[in-house]
Amino acid sequence: MAARQVLVVGAGIGGLALAAGLTSDARVSVLEKAGGLRESGGALTLFPNGVAALDAFGIDVAGTGVPVSAMRMHRHDGTPLMTIDFAEMARRTGYPVRNILRRDLLRVLADHVPASVVEFDAGVTGVMATEGSATAVLSDGTSREADLVVGADGTSSVVRRSMVSAQPARTSGWMTVQSVITGLRQGIVSDRSGASFVGHAGFCGIMPLGPNETMVWFDVRVPPQGWRTVDPWWLREMFGDYASSVRDILERVETVDHFEHRTHDVPDRWGRGPTTLLGDAAHAVPPTAGQGANQALDDAWTMREALRGDGDVVRAVRRYESHRVPRVRRMSQVAGAERPNQVPGRATGFVMRHVPARAAGAGHTALVRKWSSVLSGSLP
Numbered sequence: 001m002a003a004r005q006v007l008v009v010g011a012g013i014g015g016l017a018l019a020a021g022l023t024s025d026a027r028v029s030v031l032e033k034a035g036g037l038r039e040s041g042g043a044l045t046l047f048p049n050g051v052a053a054l055d056a057f058g059i060d061v062a063g064t065g066v067p068v069s070a071m072r073m074h075r076h077d078g079t080p081l082m083t084i085d086f087a088e089m090a091r092r093t094g095y096p097v098r099n100i101l102r103r104d105l106l107r108v109l110a111d112h113v114p115a116s117v118v119e120f121d122a123g124v125t126g127v128m129a130t131e132g133s134a135t136a137v138l139s140d141g142t143s144r145e146a147d148l149v150v151g152a153d154g155t156s157s158v159v160r161r162s163m164v165s166a167q168p169a170r171t172s173g174w175m176t177v178q179s180v181i182t183g184l185r186q187g188i189v190s191d192r193s194g195a196s197f198v199g200h201a202g203f204c205g206i207m208p209l210g211p212n213e214t215m216v217w218f219d220v221r222v223p224p225q226g227w228r229t230v231d232p233w234w235l236r237e238m239f240g241d242y243a244s245s246v247r248d249i250l251e252r253v254e255t256v257d258h259f260e261h262r263t264h265d266v267p268d269r270w271g272r273g274p275t276t277l278l279g280d281a282a283h284a285v286p287p288t289a290g291q292g293a294n295q296a297l298d299d300a301w302t303m304r305e306a307l308r309g310d311g312d313v314v315r316a317v318r319r320y321e322s323h324r325v326p327r328v329r330r331m332s333q334v335a336g337a338e339r340p341n342q343v344p345g346r347a348t349g350f351v352m353r354h355v356p357a358r359a360a361g362a363g364h365t366a367l368v369r370k371w372s373s374v375l376s377g378s379l380p
């Protein structure tokens with residue numbers, strides 16, 4: 001394995017994690033089209049599968065973000081629906097649930113990759129493959145050959161387009177609008193637990209992010225006049241009859257980030273010859289299940305294990321794909337069927353209210369295990 005040259009396209013969360021995981025086994029290069037790390041975006045929730053993958057790579061995120069012990073779900077007016085005990089997920093898996101700024105996760109990952117490995121301003125425009133090697137063509141006309149090319153280049157992946165399908169990811173008509181609030185936290189969200197509210201206008205989530213920071217996000221339909229038009233005033237109007245916790249926090253929102261939801265069909269094969277995909281390039285999903293980053297990390301772990309277990313690169317990456325496809329498809333079905341404004345009916349609401357928080361945590365653990373390779377313990 002020491003002689004293998006692995007070319008990773010994209011220095012996002014999945015690409016950097018894979019580079020960090022492979023540096024002791026292979027010669028890795030990462031090509032990133034931007035001039036530096038793309039640090040925008042809000043916070044992400046790392047579930048036990050993401051934390052387990054990072055742990056296996058020797059990456060400790062304990063000093064970044066905050067552990068979260070529960071999520072309290074409500075109807076739009078504040079009527080409680082159900083609490084998911086995230087601490088139960090930690091008890092069952094050995095790994096916590098953690099909220100972390102996307103920017104901070106990228107920086108932690110980059111700290112585990114030698115600086116010389118990542119090349120910025122290196123956009124890839126196409127990939128070619130034979131059985132023995134693969135070549136990435138860059139926007140400056142140069143090309144790089146490697147034993148393996150991994151497309152970790154996100155939802156609009158060039159590697160996917162070159163090697164798998166020209167079909168772009170579908171937009172779902174929904175988007176996330178988010179903001180990080182600095183200042184005193186009050187009301188329903190504590191230092192360790194978050195809250196969510198579902199109603200006709202959409203979904204509102206509020207999560208602690210640090211001692212003095214709170215993340216708030218809204219899953220709403222993209223308005224006819226376009227996603228760029230959504231601003232704090234629009235949100236205040238739309239969510240004007242939600243619980244006071246939502247209205248209070250909206251008063252403090254000054255700027256917002258937009259994030260349009262996209263979904264890929266998950267193909268059976270993610271590449272030809274010594275090429276494959278990882279993360280959003282293979283399986284973009286709306287953030288509804290909170291699995292975008294976690295699945296990219298799960299992919300990175302699985303690929304490393306597959307490459308370690310097989311001297312034949314092409315066979316190893318096909319095994320990696322076979323291991324991931326069924327798990328990713330299960331996750332994609334749940335996340336892709338998003339209806340952020342679906343309010344549980346009276347009967348469902350009654351049942352939800354009577355589910356103990358620990359049982360809900362156990363149920364969520366079972367779900368995440370079904371989507372995860374690293375938590376299943378089975379090697380590809």
Ligand SMILES: Cc1cc2nc3c(=O)[nH]c(=O)nc-3n(C[C@H](O)[C@H](O)[C@H](O)COP(=O)(O)OP(=O)(O)OC[C@H]3O[C@@H](n4cnc5c(N)ncnc54)[C@H](O)[C@@H]3O)c2cc1C
Pocket residue numbers: 009010011012013014015031032033034038039040041042043044102122123124125152153154155156157158178259278279280281287292293296
């Ligand atoms: C700027 C940005 C903001 C985001 N904000 C949020 C958010 O707020 N909430 C959320 O849930 N998810 C967000 N995401 C998505 C989330 O990071 C991913 O779902 C998840 O981390 C999976 O990561 P990934 O590595 O597959 O893709 P990404 O983290 O998207 O990384 C892909 C990387 O590939 C690079 N790239 C793309 N095309 C090329 C090319 N042709 N050549 C070379 N490099 C290329 C991109 O510049 C990017 O750095 C954001 C992604 C980005 C890029």
